[in-house]
Amino acid sequence: MTREKIAAAALAIADQEGFEAVSMRRVAQDLNVGTMSLYYYVKSKDDLIAVMDDALMGEALLPSLPRDWRRAMTEIAKRTHAVFGRHPWALAAMLSAPPGINAMRHMEQCLEALAETRMTVKQKITLLTMIDDFVFGHALRETASDAAIDIEFGAAQLATGNFPRLKEVFGGGRIDADKNRFARGLRALLEGSRT
Amino acid sequence: MTREKIAAAALAIADQEGFEAVSMRRVAQDLNVGTMSLYYYVKSKDDLIAVMDDALMGEALLPSLPRDWRRAMTEIAKRTHAVFGRHPWALAAMLSAPPGINAMRHMEQCLEALAETRMTVKQKITLLTMIDDFVFGHALRETASDAAIDIEFGAAQLATGNFPRLKEVFGGGRIDADKNRFARGLRALLEGSRT
DNA sequence: AGTTTAGTGGTACGGTGTACGAATGTCAAG
DNA sequence: CTTGACATTCGTACACCGTACCACTAAACT
Numbered sequence: 001m002t003r004e005k006i007a008a009a010a011l012a013i014a015d016q017e018g019f020e021a022v023s024m025r026r027v028a029q030d031l032n033v034g035t036m037s038l039y040y041y042v043k044s045k046d047d048l049i050a051v052m053d054d055a056l057m058g059e060a061l062l063p064s065l066p067r068d069w070r071r072a073m074t075e076i077a078k079r080t081h082a083v084f085g086r087h088p089w090a091l092a093a094m095l096s097a098p099p100g101i102n103a104m105r106h107m108e109q110c111l112e113a114l115a116e117t118r119m120t121v122k123q124k125i126t127l128l129t130m131i132d133d134f135v136f137g138h139a140l141r142e143t144a145s146d147a148a149i150d151i152e153f154g155a156a157q158l159a160t161g162n163f164p165r166l167k168e169v170f171g172g173g174r175i176d177a178d179k180n181r182f183a184r185g186l187r188a189l190l191e192g193s194r195t
Numbered sequence: 196m197t198r199e200k201i202a203a204a205a206l207a208i209a210d211q212e213g214f215e216a217v218s219m220r221r222v223a224q225d226l227n228v229g230t231m232s233l234y235y236y237v238k239s240k241d242d243l244i245a246v247m248d249d250a251l252m253g254e255a256l257l258p259s260l261p262r263d264w265r266r267a268m269t270e271i272a273k274r275t276h277a278v279f280g281r282h283p284w285a286l287a288a289m290l291s292a293p294p295g296i297n298a299m300r301h302m303e304q305c306l307e308a309l310a311e312t313r314m315t316v317k318q319k320i321t322l323l324t325m326i327d328d329f330v331f332g333h334a335l336r337e338t339a340s341d342a343a344i345d346i347e348f349g350a351a352q353l354a355t356g357n358f359p360r361l362k363e364v365f366g367g368g369r370i371d372a373d374k375n376r377f378a379r380g381l382r383a384l385l386e387g388s389r390t
Numbered sequence: 391a392g393t394t395t396a397g398t399g400g401t402a403c404g405g406t407g408t409a410c411g412a413a414t415g416t417c418a419a420g
Numbered sequence: 421c422t423t424g425a426c427a428t429t430c431g432t433a434c435a436c437c438g439t440a441c442c443a444c445t446a447a448a449c450t
Contacts, residue, residue, distance in 0.1 A: 001397085023437065034399035036439080041397095045438060091335070092290055098344045104352055104361060111360035121364050126373040129336065130329075130380040137332025140289070141324065149293045157299055165306035166299060169316050178321040185325040188387020189380060196428085218406065229430035231408080240407060 003041045006031065007051040011087075014052065019089030024048075050097040056090050057102035059083045065113055070190050072113035073128070077135050077186055080106075084139035091140055119193075127193045134185055198236050201226070202246040206282075209247065214284030219243075245292040251285050252297035254278045260308055265385050267308035268323070272330050272381055275301075279334035286335055314388075322388045329380055 009030045013022050024045060028035040042048045060080040066072045084090050110128040119127070158167050178184070204225045208217050219240060223230040237243045255275040261267045279285050305323040314322070353362050373379070 024439080025437080028399095036400080037398050039439075092287075094335070094339060095287055095290070096342070098342050099339075101352060104349070104358060108358045108361050111364065115360065122373060125364065126376050126379065129372070130376055130383075133332035133336055133380065134325075134329050135332065136335050137328035137330065140286070140331050140335065141328055144289060144294075147291070147293050154299070157296060163299060163303045165310065166303050169306065169320065177324070178317060181321050181325055184321065184387075185328065185384060188325075189383050192379075192383020192387055219408080220406080223430095231410095231430050231432095232428075234408075234430095235428060 001031075001033070001037070001041065003051055006038055006041055006048065007055050010048060010052050011055060014089050014093075015087060019092050022048075022052075046096060049093050050100055053090075053093045053097035054100035054102045056083055056087060056093065057100065057106055059086075061102065061105055061109060065109065069113050069117050073110065073131060073190060074183075074186055076106075076110060076113065077131055078182075080132075080135050081138065081182060084135075084142065088143045088146060091136070091143055094136075123193070127189070130189050130193075131186065134189060138182055138185070196226075196228070196232070196236065198246055201233055201236055201243065202250050205243060205247050206250060209284050209288075210282060214287050217243075217247075241291055244288050245295055248285075248288045248292035249295035249297045251278055251282060251288065252295065252301055254281075256297065256300055256304060260304065264308050264312050268305065268326060268385060269378075269381055271301075271305060271308065272326055273377075275327075275330050276333065276377060279330075279337065283338045283341060286331070286338055289331075318388070322384070325384050325388075326381065329384060333377055333380070 006027060010022050010027050013026060013030065024038055025035050027048070028038055031038075038048070042051065060076075060083045062072075062076055062079055066075055107128070110131075111124060114124045114128065117124070157163060158171065161167075201222060205217050205222050208221060208225065219233055220230050222243070223233055226233075233243070237246065255271075255278045257267075257271055257274055261270055302323070305326075306319060309319045309323065312319070352358060353366065356362075
């Protein structure tokens with residue numbers, strides 16, 4: 001019985017049944033333990049979420065860093081992105097959890113990647129924050145678009161003629177989103193950091 | 196008694212007491228109405244959240260569009276950003292709400308802004324999605340950093356010497372985040388869209 | 391042996407979303 | 421004037437939630 005095992009059980013539940021299925025009673029049940037026993041290792045549910053969150057940020061850490069800083073930042077971003085793909089509920093978790101050790105390690109790793117550049121400290125912070133913002137926002141969109149969108153409602157609105165531009169885009173067959181959008185935005189941010 | 200009035204009451208509660216303070220009972224109480232009466236106008240709590248969310252996206256709409264497309268996109272992004280500033284709970288709402296009419300209007304407006312460019316449809320979609328990703332991610336960071344961060348914990352970790360780069364950054368006095376990061380990232384994305 | 395500590399968990403309280411169905415008001419047709 | 425259909429309101433009840441409080445066992449230390 002450790003914080004880690006509890007977090008692992010909660011992780012499994014969230015992955016299989018969604019974040020909202022994670023409750024103290026449910027986690028305790030999966031561990032064959034009384035509900036209140038969890039509170040010996042975890043201060044509150046928010047604390048549990050923080051542990052889960054930290055595990056996630058741990059997954060986002062790169063085992064080794066490419067030498068070229070652009071490639072390094074790209075790899076970090078891609079791996080972080082992959083974490084959100086594996087755990088779509090991660091964003092909801094982050095919204096109610098303060099940064100933990102692995103979040104710090106993540107920043108440390110980003111700074112490490114930028115160590116050999118000529119940027120000032122402030123520039124480094126700005127760049128890595130911008131990139132994280134983009135990565136998280138991208139994840140937000142992906143998890144949000146997984147939420148059931150009322151396709152009928154959308155079509156009906158398009159039919160009203162109030163959305164000529166949208167109709168022009170979505171009217172003629174389904175358009176598939178640019179698969180490279182993520183990489184593209186990343187590159188723009190990395191390049192644009194010059195100015 | 197309309198959907199709109201219910202949404203307005205919920206909005207007010209969320210703004211004053213936080214998103215988690217919004218409950219069916221609470222909203223009904225503020226409206227001097229029985230709890231279940233709300234369900235005549237609103238299918239479920241998620242539906243209520245969707246209405247709130249749509250009101251927010253409505254706030255993000257620009258009354259009139261600048262002619263230059265770069266300026267137009269920038270204004271839209273800034274206004275959307277401002278909405279998140281006024282309603283820090285907005286992200287939590289978006290996580291559990293499918294896009295509504297105003298979300299569609301938002302997209303329509305973005306497409307309108309890009310109408311006179313030489314971009315292909317796909318390029319337009321890519322660009323406006325990238326920008327939204329960035330804006331939302333930026334908002335996520337801002338609301339997340341408002342969450343209580345354990346400053347003692349952070350300092351203790353820095354003291355361990357496991358975070359040399361972070362220490363280098365935060366050790367010597369507090370560094371204030373670049374206030375222009377938002378505008379800067381925006382510009383990078385707009386410029387980088389060329390390639 | 392006596393006492394402290396680590397760890398477990400049962401019960402209970404005040405909250406949540408909402409299914410169900412009963413009550414009321416409104417209005418057109420008979 | 422009555423009757424019935426409908427729109428609208430909402431009280432009660434149920435299952436679930438986080439967690440405060442406290443009783444308990446078993447091991448460790450003195």
